[in-house]
Amino acid sequence: MTQPNLGISLFVATRELEQRAFNAVAAAGYGDITLAQARVLSRVNDDGSRLGDLAEAARVSKQTATHLVAELVASGYLTVEPDPADRRAKLAKLTKKSRTVAKIAGAEVARIEHQWRELLGPAQYEQLVDTLHDLRTAIDPYLSVGSQPTPSVARK
Amino acid sequence: MTQPNLGISLFVATRELEQRAFNAVAAAGYGDITLAQARVLSRVNDDGSRLGDLAEAARVSKQTATHLVAELVASGYLTVEPDPADRRAKLAKLTKKSRTVAKIAGAEVARIEHQWRELLGPAQYEQLVDTLHDLRTAIDPYLSVGSQPTPSVARK
């Protein structure tokens, strides 16, 4: 019997969700996106997100975020415009294409969540989601920045 | 109020644990190891692990595992020897150096776990660990291979 190793448990669950959502997107014909790009894309708010916020949310450097966003713009998943509130900043916004992709990813995540609920039982599952959310709220620096991640936009 | 997004919650918690353990190791003077290497290293059993198993456990390709293990051998974190049971296979084994590093990482993880327990309360925390472990057990293909990850060796 393997005894609980929190780090590995978290790692496996995270990768599983991420990879399956990503695979679903690729299987739907969106092969022109990478996992790293998807991680950034999935953090973009419905009303647009600043590059620095995306970097923080995806836990990469600003340079990396800039780079990935540029690629996402090039392949039509994002548009970028100056932030009216601060002309140093740039707002990345979703496109029709990325909203479609987000729906596909979201659907797959919903399937996974359903499976996990079956697996664990409703009570345990709800507990898990709630507790993880509490944990995230306490930990994530992105939350202190103010913007909320889009509900419907799932990670790929 | 942010509503629960399971993927992001999992991502944040995983990265937090991983990064803090890794930082603790680096701060202790072990700067000659990378995060990708550490992910593989942390999956090595006390009695040695085969490369293919490591690849599966770390969720990378065999080529990547081969590459990272070679680097870890070069910097003294692993030794590799042919598996007596199957001469095609190679067993990666921990060294004194990596056992020290594992202790450092483990200590930091223990600190994090303590913090999380305080944060969530003992009951919720225990629930979380147990549920995640159940989930992992059901999901992780590595488990079907047979070898158990080392308890004391934490992920970095």
Place this chain on the structure above:
DNA sequence: AGATATTAGTACGAAGTTCGAAGTAAATCA
């Protein structure tokens, strides 16, 4: 206001990561 410091993002380049394709050797199957 004017000087200074901070913040948002960019550019460049080097190092690290990842994996497909193709290959070798050992074990297993028929």
Place this chain on the structure above:
DNA sequence: TGATTTACTTCGAACTTCGTACTAATATCT
């Protein structure tokens, strides 16, 4: 024994990441 599978390696190309250094805009201080 011959055919197939499995474990790992090699090579090469694409992707990811970030340190250093830079520009522009905003915030702060006097």
